[in-house]
Amino acid sequence: MSQVFxxxxxxxxxxxxxxxxxxxEERNFPVRNLxxxxxxxxxxxxxxxxxxSVRIGLLSEFDFSRVQFGLFSAGASVSDVYAPMAAAxxxxxxxxxxRFRYEPEIPLVIPEVNGHALxxxxxxxxxxxxxxxxxxxxxxxxxxxxxxxxxxxCTYQSVSGAGRSAVNELAxxxxxxxxxxxAEISIAPKQIAFNVIPHIDRFQENGYTKEEMKMVWETRKxxxxxxxxxNPTAVRVPVFFGHxxxxxxxxxxxxTAEQARELLRAANGVTVVDDPNELMYPTAVTHAAxxxxxxxxxxxxxxxxxxxxxxxxxxxxVRKGGALNSVQIAEYLIDGVHWLIRFHRFFCKxxxxxx
Amino acid sequence: MSQVFxxxxxxxxxxxxxxxxxxxEERNFPVRNLxxxxxxxxxxxxxxxxxxSVRIGLLSEFDFSRVQFGLFSAGASVSDVYAPMAAAxxxxxxxxxxRFRYEPEIPLVIPEVNGHALxxxxxxxxxxxxxxxxxxxxxxxxxxxxxxxxxxxCTYQSVSGAGRSAVNELAxxxxxxxxxxxAEISIAPKQIAFNVIPHIDRFQENGYTKEEMKMVWETRKxxxxxxxxxNPTAVRVPVFFGHxxxxxxxxxxxxTAEQARELLRAANGVTVVDDPNELMYPTAVTHAAxxxxxxxxxxxxxxxxxxxxxxxxxxxxVRKGGALNSVQIAEYLIDGVHWLIRFHRFFCKxxxxxx
Numbered sequence: 001m002s003q004v005f006x007x008x009x010x011x012x013x014x015x016x017x018x019x020x021x022x023x024x025e026e027r028n029f030p031v032r033n034l035x036x037x038x039x040x041x042x043x044x045x046x047x048x049x050x051x052x053s054v055r056i057g058l059l060s061e062f063d064f065s066r067v068q069f070g071l072f073s074a075g076a077s078v079s080d081v082y083a084p085m086a087a088a089x090x091x092x093x094x095x096x097x098x099r100f101r102y103e104p105e106i107p108l109v110i111p112e113v114n115g116h117a118l119x120x121x122x123x124x125x126x127x128x129x130x131x132x133x134x135x136x137x138x139x140x141x142x143x144x145x146x147x148x149x150x151x152x153x154c155t156y157q158s159v160s161g162a163g164r165s166a167v168n169e170l171a172x173x174x175x176x177x178x179x180x181x182x183a184e185i186s187i188a189p190k191q192i193a194f195n196v197i198p199h200i201d202r203f204q205e206n207g208y209t210k211e212e213m214k215m216v217w218e219t220r221k222x223x224x225x226x227x228x229x230x231n232p233t234a235v236r237v238p239v240f241f242g243h244x245x246x247x248x249x250x251x252x253x254x255x256t257a258e259q260a261r262e263l264l265r266a267a268n269g270v271t272v273v274d275d276p277n278e279l280m281y282p283t284a285v286t287h288a289a290x291x292x293x294x295x296x297x298x299x300x301x302x303x304x305x306x307x308x309x310x311x312x313x314x315x316x317x318v319r320k321g322g323a324l325n326s327v328q329i330a331e332y333l334i335d336g337v338h339w340l341i342r343f344h345r346f347f348c349k350x351x352x353x354x355x
Numbered sequence: 356m357s358q359v360f361x362x363x364x365x366x367x368x369x370x371x372x373x374x375x376x377x378x379x380e381e382r383n384f385p386v387r388n389l390x391x392x393x394x395x396x397x398x399x400x401x402x403x404x405x406x407x408s409v410r411i412g413l414l415s416e417f418d419f420s421r422v423q424f425g426l427f428s429a430g431a432s433v434s435d436v437y438a439p440m441a442a443a444x445x446x447x448x449x450x451x452x453x454r455f456r457y458e459p460e461i462p463l464v465i466p467e468v469n470g471h472a473l474x475x476x477x478x479x480x481x482x483x484x485x486x487x488x489x490x491x492x493x494x495x496x497x498x499x500x501x502x503x504x505x506x507x508x509c510t511y512q513s514v515s516g517a518g519r520s521a522v523n524e525l526a527x528x529x530x531x532x533x534x535x536x537x538a539e540i541s542i543a544p545k546q547i548a549f550n551v552i553p554h555i556d557r558f559q560e561n562g563y564t565k566e567e568m569k570m571v572w573e574t575r576k577x578x579x580x581x582x583x584x585x586n587p588t589a590v591r592v593p594v595f596f597g598h599x600x601x602x603x604x605x606x607x608x609x610x611t612a613e614q615a616r617e618l619l620r621a622a623n624g625v626t627v628v629d630d631p632n633e634l635m636y637p638t639a640v641t642h643a644a645x646x647x648x649x650x651x652x653x654x655x656x657x658x659x660x661x662x663x664x665x666x667x668x669x670x671x672x673v674r675k676g677g678a679l680n681s682v683q684i685a686e687y688l689i690d691g692v693h694w695l696i697r698f699h700r701f702f703c704k705x706x707x708x709x710x
Binding site: 150152154156170171174175178189190191194195196197198199203206207208216229230231233235237238239240244246248257276277279281283284285286297298299300301302303304305308310312 | 505507509511525526529530533544545546549550551552553554558561562563571584585586588590592593594595599601603612631632634636638639640641652653654655656657658659660663665667
């Protein structure tokens with residue numbers, strides 16, 4: 001009999017939480033019991049999972065010793081309180097908030113990039129920020145092949161990165177403006193409808209925003225390379241789903257655009273969409289929404305720098321940028337368990353059962 | 356008596372043409388007779404200028420020897436035919452299309468940057484592309500102070516850069532999608548509502564678009580510096596008016612963020628909006644629309660490069676990026692004439708009239 005797992009999803013009524021639950025279902029993750037959890041606001045309401053109706057439980061009353069996995073996506077302050085408690089109760093927490101990402105002993109993982117970091121965890125694993133994930137998935141094959149000294153990245157981030165209320169805000173502002181009314185501002189710091197805002201998360205002392213510094217800190221930690229330089233500008237755009245990024249890299253050794261395309265075509269989790277003559281390049285609407293891969297196009301050699309390369313990277317920020325990556329971490333862990341079981345059986349067989 | 360001029364505006368019913376006419380009026384440009392011109396489609400309709408109704412004339416029948424200035428903004432193919440004819444008839448043409456920008460003998464001018472290039476013209480002057488103008492206005496004070504080796508720029512360009520039909524397309528697609536209908540695509544190469552498109556103008560052999568290469572070619576020509584390196588990514592965003600640009604520069608000598616702010620505060624045509632603690636930075640909606648200046652914020656030293664500097668540059672692409680710059684070129688020319696007249700009178704006075 002194959003293993004099955006009890007899984008809690010914290011922040012189940014949020015956009016990432018909802019997506020986590022539907023991804024568990026569509027990928028046939030071996031769930032025995034699902035425990036969607038939330039605050040007083042959402043507890044008591046129901047959702048569908050594998051054709052069954054499941055009630056959202058109250059996070060503050062939940063006993064995490066009942067589950068093997070806890071997927072957290074209810075904000076850093078919620079994770080701050082409940083994730084260590086859950087881990088202490090024996091639950092493996094995969095946390096999609098920024099709370100634990102920068103603690104040295106906690107793995108920060110994109111499975112296809114640094115799954116090996118999962119070898120040593122204390123039942124608390126951090127999921128990187130959406131804008132970092134798609135960039136690193138696209139860059140890892142190049143990093144492995146020729147090395148990367150420096151990354152210049154400008155983002156075009158959709159409002160869903162700020163949650164459901166930000167999605168509603170964009171829809172509401174847009175409708176108001178098209179009807180000649182004033183746009184009411186509540187979530188984004190300025191009007192986001194028909195505007196772009198170079199400001200996501202708090203400003204830091206050095207003039208960068210925290211969203212920008214996340215890309216710096218997380219890139220270094222995920223690649224295990226403190227020497228890699230990242231210079232980001234993070235910008236919110238009036239798009240509902242899908243982040244786009246203009247990524248410029250300086251490689252250690254020269255890589256042609258065609259060599260980069262070949263590396264990326266062979267990479268796990270990447271789809272190359274790059275034929276300018278056929279107007280083929282990815283965009284949030286045409287490629288990202290509800291797709292798992294990271295899409296890369298407009299790969300071209302920098303005309304100003306021999307070892308420079310430009311590319312355009314698009315992905316569904318809710319899926320690969322959050323929910324999917326969290327579920328993939330869990331899959332990686334149970335695949336590891338399965339592999340250990342197979343390894344154990346193999347040795348038992350050939351050693352006469354001494355293991 | 357102060358001088359007055361007869362002025363033709365070619366493409367008078369287009370967005371830039373309309374803006375040219377209203378800018379001539381609001382700046383009290385010394386117009387004696389205004390001749391708005393267009394194709395069969397728009398000829399015969401009327402517009403308001405200085406409280407008078409003026410009829411749009413047919414371009415193909417117009418006698419350019421009747422005017423001293425011709426402001427052209429009806430597309431490169433129209434300029435190709437009519438601009439040289441007008442210049443041959445004695446009219447000084449200020450052309451806002453890409454047709455003549457890269458011809459070595461034709462000045463490409465942003466008055467506050469390289470007005471001196473107007474000293475030698477053969478009655479044909481080119482207005483740079485909108486995305487180049489705002490970038491160079493923001494960079495010139497820094498270029499003059501410490502030199503610039505290289506520019507990395509990612510643009511966030513509004514649909515008005517593609518004309519009125521593109522503005523209508525964004526409004527139409529947005530309304531359709533909010534009403535659950537399909538977005539019809541006609542002007543932009545993909546759906547632009549709630550999307551961003553890394554593709555403006557045609558793709559070139561080197562993988563860059565022509566819009567991107569314009570920034571390369573025009574920067575060099577305007578600054579008169581063939582060594583300056585420009586690596587652009589040009590992206591269309593669902594914004595009606597105002598282009599934003601994430602500009603990263605590598606200066607020849609180190610410049611701090613505060614020194615850059617000081618230089619820009621003192622610069623002509625630039626407004627610094629840069630106080631992160633007060634959430635002060637420019638955006639298209641809050642700063643660009645219907646304003647003359649180029650707005651600069653988020654000025655910060657690059658954490659990855661000692662001589663690197665990042666900034667966020669926003670401007671009204673229809674005004675400073677087109678109509679206003681064209682009118683400012685004309686003003687510069689007539690100021691030059693006035694200055695020559697004053698210079699002449701001054702010498703006459705002090706030389707006993709021998710000049």
